[in-house]
Amino acid sequence: MAFFDLPLEELRRYQPAVSEPADFDAFWAVTLEQAEQFPLDARFEAVDFGLRTVKTYDVTFNGYGGQPVKGWLLLPAYAEQPLPLVVEYVGYGGGRGFPTEWLLWSSAGFAQLVMDTRGQGSVWRQGDTPDVAEGSSPHSPGFMTLGVLSPQTYYYRRVFVDAVRAVQAGRSFPLVDAGRGAV
Template sequence: MPLTDLTLAQCLALRPDLDEPADLDRFWTRTLDEARACDTRPRYAPVDTGLTQVTTYDATVPGHDGHPVSGWLHLPAGRPQPLGCIVEFLGYGRGRGLPHENLLWANAGYAHFIMDTRGQGWSTAGGDTTDTATLGGTVPGFLTRGVDHPQHHYYRRVFTDAVRCVDAVRDHPAVDPDRIVVTGISQGGGIALAVAALAQGLAGVMPDVPFLCDIRRAARISATSPYTEIAEYLRLHRDRTDTVFRTLSYVDAALLASRATAPALFSIAMMDDICPPSTCFAAYHRYAGRKDLRVYEFNGHEGGQGHHRREQLSWVRDLLAAGKPTGAHPPHAPQLA
């Protein structure tokens, strides 16, 4: 697969000037204050998976507007509590799946919460999270749902769900509230960056090949779904370009990254034709906390896969063993993989 975007040297030098809404912080403060006003408590029901070394709970968390959001909470059996916790957000079109499918972090000795993404994916175990809004005038997909106004946009609800899931695990008796790390691949990476900006007191964040970064540029250069949803919408609605990109700026993870200070481990793939590397670098360069980077020079959107999971396991172990650094620090030199 050839390069489809800028070279690594160009990406390392890139400092895009992004249009930031003047009320971005007020918008998200108001949104989260409204969500946290809900007095519904999270619920955890034990699940019989047939496994003996991991205990799993079917979680229901009040998300945006108090709407129930499903998830799995995995706890390693026999480990002393409270535990460090990995909160994971999923890729585009994926739901939480089956309770026994994703056990890496629990096997490494951490609590692991997997958030179901509203309106996406499925689970034969039931408990799928539906979307609360019915919005017309969109092309297939999620990027243009409610794109007429920031208040209506789909990812406003998803980001709020994600922050509320972090709130929920922080209050769980099995979890150490000072040792929570958020992570995700693609869409999940963009959500993780947003949560790192919007949730206080995280120990770390691991965004992999993140989606939803420098969205205007991505819509212009990506020839692959999901970003093509924006171009398809604007091909039909030629007079709405300014409105669309103003709305999307409120959920642009590259803009929100400048508010995030937890230590971060990014991964970026230079032959990624779904989340162009220049857009991922926009988030990396704007990230305000201490940050490490792994660059997969000859990989596409699959990124580092198992090789990067090994990097993450070592990074989280060292991070949580050393305690939680705070504040902004210069980036470490990127490592090519």
């Protein structure tokens, strides 16, 4: 059971006294510009997992700092025209796992890209993308505080760049309609 320090009604009304840093938009604009200095180099290798109704591709693309990020792309086997894309990010502690764990969207007629979250996948689903951290400092176990002393070295800066690049990678696949999608 969750424990809260305020009653539910107060939580619903709560407005923290935190404001967005003045350089927030500039920070992310520069970060994404830096990401574009590396070619996306999205690669899609067909793999056979014995699924008759779904085509599966092992995906690799360049994420933050040009570091390779893994994923899966799943499509309905009958797909001949570009499909809308669903990009899915795995929750804390989980990795991309196996394609058989991600059949919902492709079974419903969508293309689906599942991004492997760097450094994760040891808790409840296998991961295949290491986190090559730069200048990280000591932190508590887990990822929330990894590199937290500086926005430049914070773990989630790398993850969010990977997430943007995952959308770009998915949109680059020929059977994906780059104009229709969801994350």
